[in-house]
Amino acid sequence: RLSSPHPLSLPPSPAMSSVGRGGKRRAGPPAAPSPLAAKRPQPMPPGAPQPPPPAAAAAEEEDMMDEDVFLDETILAEDEAALLLLDRDEALASRLSRWKRPALPADLVSGCSRSVAFQQLDIDYVIGESHKEFLPNSSGPAAIIRIFGVTREGHSVCCQVHGFEPYFYISCPPGMSPDDISGFKQTLEARMKESNRNSSVQRFVKSVELLQKQTIMHYQPNKSQSFLKIVVALPTMVASCRGILERGITIGSLGSKSFLTYESNILFALRFMIDCNIVGGNWIELPAGKYRKATRVMSYCQLELDCLYSDLVSHAPEGEYSKMAPFRILSFDIECAGRKGHFPEPTHDPVIQIANLLTLQGEAQPFVRNVMTLKSCSPIVGVDVMSFDTERDILLAWRDLIREADPDIIIGYNICKFDLPYLIERAEVLKIVEFPLLGRIRNSRVRVRDTTFNSRQYGMRESKDVTVEGRVQFDLLQAMQRDYKLSSYSLNSVSAHFLGEQKEDVHHSIISDLQNGNSETRRRLAVYCLKDAYLPQRLLDKLMYIYNYVEMARVTGVPISFLLSRGQSIKVLSQLLRKAKQRNLVIPNIKGQSSGQDTFEGATVLEARAGFYEKPIATLDFASLYPSIMMAHNLCYCTLVPPEDVRKLNLPPESLYKTPSGEIFVKPELQKGILPEILEELLAARKRAKADLKEAKDPFERAVLDGRQLALKISANSVYGFTGATVGQLPCLEISSSVTSYGRQMIEHTKKLVEDKFTTLGGYEHNAEV
């Protein structure tokens, strides 16, 4: 998301505030008398502000409809906080407030005298103004990224990290013709190429002095404006781009969202994380004196801190830092009253129940169980039953629950494609504009976006992307579809398979009838709804999902949310970026650069001799063949020597590898590859998983740990796949075809070794055949 470079930092005027409060106030009708009246929300006290005149309300609404939510973030922050207080029904509020997070200790409230450590969970990226005092002497545009996490004591943290923006826009002088612009662009590109000519490494560029080899794009948002956008990596760029600056060309960042694509924003966030040494899921420490309290509160987190990107300390997951913070996990499920024979649609069918379970990571039982129902519902043992008269009250109560209980992770079954979008769209239909404030950024509304994900590995998946800043959505359905091959992915059959437990027996066709019955039939529905919220939590625990996914995030460095929403290639790219940074290498942006060839020869498959064998047949298996090849022969982007460089550089033949496919790579004495290093780390992690597996006794736990080591194996194999992905970010078929050529050579060699040794001539009973 983009902020304007010149934020509209108008203070909220008193008049505006009162309209805002009045306009958004919930005007619920008084509760009807009933045996459960005491548990009902009470009507507003008589002293509450009155609803605004219709004109003001309409204006307010129009404001809400404005799609461009990027610009007004700071304006209403204080106003909205006030509104939420007024907005709340007191009985409900006191009920919900029991579930608040533990209070901050006094020394954290009062100052920044001690260091703060938290486990990273989510990121939110903001490009635009940074506090200039964090970046003294910098001429480049500034940027902020927000990291969300949880402390050991269970406090929520939002850390605003200040750094540099990875994009520069050079505005072309007004009146430049398209020809002038392309000429201008060519000159710039020529200059950058020139500085690269001596590079012996084709695809990797040695750091700062060669940094200009970056993508230049021409952007023309409208007729009068024209820009050249230079994409650079963080944060060393500023110095190297100064050469361009000195030529008298204006430079600046632009606060228009049309400039950055969704994907480039994600890559930006990832690069920023890597430049700050932030690894997905690991512990981050802000040393005392190196951070400060945020001057303007932007989030709903308990601690909101500002710091400079270089002051963060990221801890390797060892000892104390391998532990898990007590994340708050919300598992929920909704029920809707669909019309007969139709799937529920938010335009017509009301939300009638929402069941919620709150659990602390690592604890066996939920500490909150409740269900919100439309109309009365008989009590359920151990469950807080909250009944409401209108759908609007249910939705707002749920929003308040999110706000008060402040979950870090939201789970459920098919929540990403159904429950969450349904709630959002239903609130839109009912015109409850204050509903979708569910994230941790003030005044940032939840947005829903249709997405399709297509991959050879995971197949074609259509889903919806619901942005809830600061909270990880972990949809158990998505996780199941990715991690297990099952014939049915319904919650019922998945639960039966993994838990030996099934859903409550309520057919969807009678849901509306149960709702229209009495408080007993609604109770039956509520039990069903609760069970549907309970099963995902059980699955999460039983399959050790938090543990395994945090492990994967730590190994690959990506935020946890990427693991369910993205493919393998972002994980490889993330590891590449991290290693490249350590080595002071820059990864070029090679978008659009296609190299004729797009497939390469794979493995040799030996013909099987099919038949029924009564005596066992010996099996020969390579351990991690492709990763081993890459490590053994130092295959990497930064060790590849292009043919034209072989003679020019006059490298001694004894320090070169010549692969069976004819490519040349240097040996590690000259330059150690970073792909081999990445593979070593992945295989080390796999080795740890296998050691855990050996110790585990329980067969189910073994199966889960086996799944973990398998995931790490696939990640290791994906490194090879990444280099062969011609539609990917950094294809290099020289590497991938070398890997398979070595593989073919090795299988032939192995076959020959075995067949030469095990012969009747050599004294064995038979001639071996592979």
Place this chain on the structure above:
DNA sequence: CCGGAACCCTAC
């Protein structure tokens, strides 16, 4: 009846 293309699935 056969070959080829498209598609799905699986092994590694």
Place this chain on the structure above:
DNA sequence: TTAGGTAGGGTTCCGG
């Protein structure tokens, strides 16, 4: 404005 790779078996459909 996204997506790890190739080898290979099996099925279905279509055209000659």
